[in-house]
Amino acid sequence: MKIEAFFQPKPELETNRLLLRKIHTEDLDDIFEFSSDPLAAHHMTWEVNKTKEETFRNFVGPAGDAGGDFAIVLKENRKVIGTCAFISWSDEHGQAEIGFILNRSFWGKGYATESVERLIQWGFGVIGLMRIEGRCDLSNMLSEKVMKKSGMTYEGTLRKNAWIKGEFRDSKVYSILKEEYVKSM
Incomplete structure (x- = not known):
């Protein structure tokens, strides 16, 4: 199965505390909160967003619709606290690279791990990947x-x-193979 087929329409993935879903226009303020934070964006390949227009272009608009980014949403209050995605993949080799960013106000609470684990589960269980890596x-x-x-x-x-x-x-x-993931279940 081709990974691109699963991005349009993007599925909603749930965890106990989070919803991973398509990014909506209404998410702009929440996404700007972390994409404009120099500390949160320090290790990212992209530059800190200086305007909401820039954030719209990079995360919400056509680039957001075409990309694989999921909004990480707190179920309790519907706040978007980050994004996670398969940022690159190879159908031929059955592998994908995972990426994520989280609003600094929510660091250290396990939300990033919860999101990444859910994306890994989806990648192996639904998409049929053999290898998922992160850098x-x-x-x-x-x-x-x-x-x-x-x-x-x-x-x-x-x-x-x-x-x-x-x-x-x-x-x-870092990486995890499907066989390692299945063994850990």
């Missing part, structure tokens, strides 16, 4: 922690592979 900047200990908690294994470091905020940076690579 993070060497200094991004919080993302590294999320990947470890989500059952991913450290594979190594890619040297100077990512252009981030005006410089080439190293990335740590």
